[in-house]
Amino acid sequence: xxxxxxxVAEQHERRSPDSRxxxxxxxxxxxxxxxxxxxxxxxxxxxxxxxxxxxxxxxSLLMSxxxxxxxxxxxxxxFPMARPHSTPSSQVALFATTVPRAVGLEAIPxxxxxxxxxxxxxxTFFECTLQAYNAAAAAIKDGYKLLExxxxxxxxxxxxxxxxxxxxxxxxxxxxxKVVTSSSVGDPCxxxxxxxxxxxxxTPLLAAHRPPAPTALAPPTSTWRTRWPSTSCVKxxxx
Amino acid sequence: MAQYFVREGKQVVIxxxxxxxxxxxxxxxGTLSPSPNVTIRAVRARNSESADTMGELILGIFSRAAKGxxxxxxxxxxxxxxxxxxxxxxxxxALHQADPTKPLIFFNLNLETHRGDLGLPAFPSKDLHYxxxxxxxxxxxxxxxxxxxxxxxxxxxxxxQGALFRTYPGGYQCMLDTxxxxxxxxxxxxxxxxxxxFKDIITQALDVEDNDTLASLRRGAFSKTWxxxxxxxxxxxxxxxxx
Numbered sequence: 001x002x003x004x005x006x007x008v009a010e011q012h013e014r015r016s017p018d019s020r021x022x023x024x025x026x027x028x029x030x031x032x033x034x035x036x037x038x039x040x041x042x043x044x045x046x047x048x049x050x051x052x053x054x055x056x057x058x059x060s061l062l063m064s065x066x067x068x069x070x071x072x073x074x075x076x077x078x079f080p081m082a083r084p085h086s087t088p089s090s091q092v093a094l095f096a097t098t099v100p101r102a103v104g105l106e107a108i109p110x111x112x113x114x115x116x117x118x119x120x121x122x123x124t125f126f127e128c129t130l131q132a133y134n135a136a137a138a139a140i141k142d143g144y145k146l147l148e149x150x151x152x153x154x155x156x157x158x159x160x161x162x163x164x165x166x167x168x169x170x171x172x173x174x175x176x177x178k179v180v181t182s183s184s185v186g187d188p189c190x191x192x193x194x195x196x197x198x199x200x201x202x203t204p205l206l207a208a209h210r211p212p213a214p215t216a217l218a219p220p221t222s223t224w225r226t227r228w229p230s231t232s233c234v235k236x237x238x239x
Numbered sequence: 240m241a242q243y244f245v246r247e248g249k250q251v252v253i254x255x256x257x258x259x260x261x262x263x264x265x266x267x268x269g270t271l272s273p274s275p276n277v278t279i280r281a282v283r284a285r286n287s288e289s290a291d292t293m294g295e296l297i298l299g300i301f302s303r304a305a306k307g308x309x310x311x312x313x314x315x316x317x318x319x320x321x322x323x324x325x326x327x328x329x330x331x332x333a334l335h336q337a338d339p340t341k342p343l344i345f346f347n348l349n350l351e352t353h354r355g356d357l358g359l360p361a362f363p364s365k366d367l368h369y370x371x372x373x374x375x376x377x378x379x380x381x382x383x384x385x386x387x388x389x390x391x392x393x394x395x396x397x398x399x400q401g402a403l404f405r406t407y408p409g410g411y412q413c414m415l416d417t418x419x420x421x422x423x424x425x426x427x428x429x430x431x432x433x434x435x436x437f438k439d440i441i442t443q444a445l446d447v448e449d450n451d452t453l454a455s456l457r458r459g460a461f462s463k464t465w466x467x468x469x470x471x472x473x474x475x476x477x478x479x480x481x482x
Contacts, residue, residue: 116409
């Protein structure tokens, strides 16, 4: 673990755009490795305050580590770089692989850039998230790893009302069409799309945050009423 | 947004700053996996979970390590960081260093505000911008600003607003709000305009100036924030943040 820390410290000191491509110093130099272990065991022995243990540690270290260190060849660039740790530490890069460089805007066709330049701001929250996703996906595809997405916050109630509004409109439409097509006779208002929309729009949920009404659900015209003659609703007849 | 990435078959990890925030979210949502392949995690795990040895666990109680370590998540394809403050940006930097191949999205973190906080007491140093924040690419930016202009003729005070809008790979669009939720594109540039530069562009688009001298006096000295000044560009590790 301490050796890892040394590797990390060395990597941090020499951090540069190409630092991930370089092998740690300890792999280049077995003497450095040996010295590291020497200091480690010597320090441990000092804590133990035991002379014989210190000597034994030092002797075993010199006999084993130095020999193995000199014998193990780690020439420059030959050490395998992708080396996942079994117990990953937060300070150690998990996979010291080469991160591909981003392509940059000059690699993007001019036509695509001009088209993107003319993108209009979103008018709804959903459009906003979709645009954000498309932009992030395009940047990831081009090799960028650190991305910023920012747009003005919307109140949670606003988002909830928009979602609920759309869901309820679809539910109402499906229910009404089912009732009308089955020619069920009963309470006329239960088979009237317009009345349902009116009743829904007057709910407290939409009273505070009412999104613009869809054009398809605008008050019916005379043409609309002739198309749906079964509508005998009092409210609808007033329109 | 995470759902869109999930449709591509990716595992998304939404990152909150620490375990306390995670507990709050779990209490509110009832789960840390709101949908398949979307997981909510803390950037910094608790010391009791991240300590490798018993010694670290014990020493961590009395030291800064008690806050835990920054651990990457092996199964993540994309990280989306939310609600992190300026003090937690170094944690995100550590996460990116530990797992540099995974995209990390800073989602509505108000990095511009955090840049302004850098260097203040209890905040990271300004070097964080040059070292790390300058690498962050603004891929989607919609920032609205409100201004007021004084005039020498009625109505004397004119309130107006504009928006800086960018969708990658497009340029930075300076847009003037023309009312009813509509915007007029005033200028498009490949380089991110400075905050004061954006105001100037929007103000000129109003075309209400009656006297150049008075206008310059009202505007005051042209100034940029420290991270927008050209003198600091040499220290930046990347120009991604302004291109």
